Amino acid sequence: MEKIPSFQKxxxxxQTGLHMSAPANGVTTFDLRFKKxxxxxxxxxxxxxxxEHMMATxxxxxxxxxxxxxxGPMGCRTGFYLLTVNLDYGTVLAxxxxxxxxxxxxxxxxxxxxxxxxxxxxxxxxGAKEELKQYLTILNTID
Numbered sequence: 001m002e003k004i005p006s007f008q009k010x011x012x013x014x015q016t017g018l019h020m021s022a023p024a025n026g027v028t029t030f031d032l033r034f035k036k037x038x039x040x041x042x043x044x045x046x047x048x049x050x051x052e053h054m055m056a057t058x059x060x061x062x063x064x065x066x067x068x069x070x071x072g073p074m075g076c077r078t079g080f081y082l083l084t085v086n087l088d089y090g091t092v093l094a095x096x097x098x099x100x101x102x103x104x105x106x107x108x109x110x111x112x113x114x115x116x117x118x119x120x121x122x123x124x125x126x127g128a129k130e131e132l133k134q135y136l137t138i139l140n141t142i143d
Contacts, residue, residue, distance in 0.1 A: 011037035047127030
């Protein structure tokens with residue numbers, strides 16, 4: 001089998017931040033790297049799950065909601081993938097700087113009730129907010 005593009009990147013050289021992949025079939029993948037790979041610092045599973053709910057909700061309620069295809073966690077727990085159409089790097093950077101504060105203002109994790117979520121007990125609102133604050137600090141260093 002061919003190695004997929006995300007496994008072709010040297011993760012020992014990959015840094016935190018926002019990374020864009022070339023569009024494939026009209027969809028552009030953005031790598032929201034919260035943590036440096038293989039550095040021993042990972043997002044806890046419950047915080048990861050909560051960030052997924054919070055950011056998916058914020059993004060799908062944003063001005064760019066029609067261009068959001070998917071937002072979800074990386075299995076390695078170092079960040080998230082955001083799949084979009086018709087959005088460039090600058091627009092996505094601005095969108096994240098706009099939607100992360102929306103998520104940080106949430107008093108509860110959206111969709112975290114038993115009837116709404118397949119693992120409703122596995123959430124950590126406080127941990128998610130801490131991770132989002134740290135990532136927003138990283139994004140604010142990018143022009």
